Amino acid sequence: MVTIWQRDLQPAHTFTVWLLAHGRLPVRARQEYLEDRLCTFCRHDEETMDHIFFRCQTVQQLWGRVRGWLQMRPQMATYRCMLRTFRRQYQGTSTLARARHLAMSAMVHHIWMARNYSMFEGKRFDGELVFRKIQIHVFRTLGVLADQVLRHE
Numbered sequence: 435m436v437t438i439w440q441r442d443l444q445p446a447h448t449f450t451v452w453l454l455a456h457g458r459l460p461v462r463a464r465q466e467y468l469e470d471r472l473c474t475f476c477r478h479d480e481e482t483m484d485h486i487f488f489r490c491q492t493v494q495q496l497w498g499r500v501r502g503w504l505q506m507r508p509q510m511a512t513y514r515c516m517l518r519t520f521r522r523q524y525q526g527t528s529t530l531a532r533a534r535h536l537a538m539s540a541m542v543h544h545i546w547m548a549r550n551y552s553m554f555e556g557k558r559f560d561g562e563l564v565f566r567k568i569q570i571h572v573f574r575t576l577g578v579l580a581d582q583v584l585r586h587e
């Protein structure tokens with residue numbers, strides 16, 4: 435866990451990832467008093483952590499954009515799966531490796547924020563907007579180097 439998210443990361447992003455890693459995000463499936471446990475985004479499946487971040491159809495396009503941009507082939511359908519993939523394949527200190535870590539933590543954070551905006555303010559999920567926020571975050575953190583490495587988007 436720590437090895438993956440240690441560098442570069444924003445505290446807000448790290449905190450959301452920490453909550454996800456420890457199963458502590460208050461998704462609907464965890465709220466026993468709630469009768470409605472359907473996903474805030476798709477209203478189709480139960481809102482579990484793995485569903486809302488990895489499996490929900492609403493976030494698939496965003497996943498596709500991020501995976502395409504950062505050349506991440508493996509499908510990641512659960513948090514554990516993402517962790518395993520990063521440990522096995524995406525270690526290192528290259529700009530691309532750092533960009534992947536940054537993007538993943540930013541994505542978890544922004545999906546969760548978007549879920550809350552959707553739940554409490556009725557705002558629709560905008561995957562393209564989230565994708566742009568992730569990119570801006572990565573470029574701001576890694577700077578000129580990243581611009582050269584990741585230009586081929």
Ligand SMILES: [Zn+2]
Pocket residue numbers: 473474475476477478479485486489490491492
């Ligand atoms: Zn859903």
